Amino acid sequence: MEYLRTVKYESELDKKFLKEVVKHSECDKILECIQCGTCSSTCPVSLYMDYTPRKLMAMIKGGFKDDALKSKTVWICSSCYSCTVMCPAQIKITDVMYALKRMAIEKGVYSKGIPTPVLAQEMSNIISRKGRNSEMEVVTRMMLRTNPFGMLKMAPMGMSLFFKGRMEIFGEKIKNLPQMRKLLKGLKEAK
Numbered sequence: 250m251e252y253l254r255t256v257k258y259e260s261e262l263d264k265k266f267l268k269e270v271v272k273h274s275e276c277d278k279i280l281e282c283i284q285c286g287t288c289s290s291t292c293p294v295s296l297y298m299d300y301t302p303r304k305l306m307a308m309i310k311g312g313f314k315d316d317a318l319k320s321k322t323v324w325i326c327s328s329c330y331s332c333t334v335m336c337p338a339q340i341k342i343t344d345v346m347y348a349l350k351r352m353a354i355e356k357g358v359y360s361k362g363i364p365t366p367v368l369a370q371e372m373s374n375i376i377s378r379k380g381r382n383s384e385m386e387v388v389t390r391m392m393l394r395t396n397p398f399g400m401l402k403m404a405p406m407g408m409s410l411f412f413k414g415r416m417e418i419f420g421e422k423i424k425n426l427p428q429m430r431k432l433l434k435g436l437k438e439a440k
């Protein structure tokens with residue numbers, strides 16, 4: 250796996266990064282990481298990550314903000330919670346991954362070589378608009394932004410799902426959209 254480091258000198262480290270991450274829900278115990286590596290050894294997909302979960306925890310503590318936020322690791326994480334269950338320091342590693350995903354999207358610095366952040370953004374936009382995800386719309390929007398020509402390849406599968414009634418073109422809206430928007434606004438303000 251290729252390592253893409255952006256931090257080369259100590260002066261480039263962001264000493265406030267740990268504080269920023271710890272502010273997120275369930276991320277308060279990162280400082281207690283003892284670097285035992287249990288998370289990395291239990292993670293079923295660590296083989297495909299650019300930084301293992303153990304290394305990512307050390308990077309957060311060390312202030313490697315750019316490297317952590319641009320890493321593919323957070324997007325490869327499948328949220329299986331194995332690491333969280335096994336961590337002897339009871340660190341909620343899966344929630345830390347979610348926090349890093351949110352920060353990477355908010356700051357627009359997510360890994361560009363992987364479609365998952367775009368998928369997450371588009372899904373969040375659709376849900377904010379309609380209250381519900383629309384499979385056809387989310388896949389179309391993601392493909393247009395990441396791999397427009399790949400859509401041609403996927404078209405037969407999309408048509409087949411559509412004719413079998415497994416995919417709707419326009420998707421559904423929930424009944425009380427204003428109430429949901431109020432809820433989302435409240436959540437944003439409470440941050």
Ligand code: SF4
Nearest residue numbers: 282283285286288336
């Ligand atoms: S299992 Fe927990 S304590 Fe061990 S390296 Fe991973 S996060 Fe740190």
Ligand code: SF4
Nearest residue numbers: 292326327329330332
């Ligand atoms: S939650 Fe993510 S990081 Fe943790 S073991 Fe599962 S895939 Fe790996």
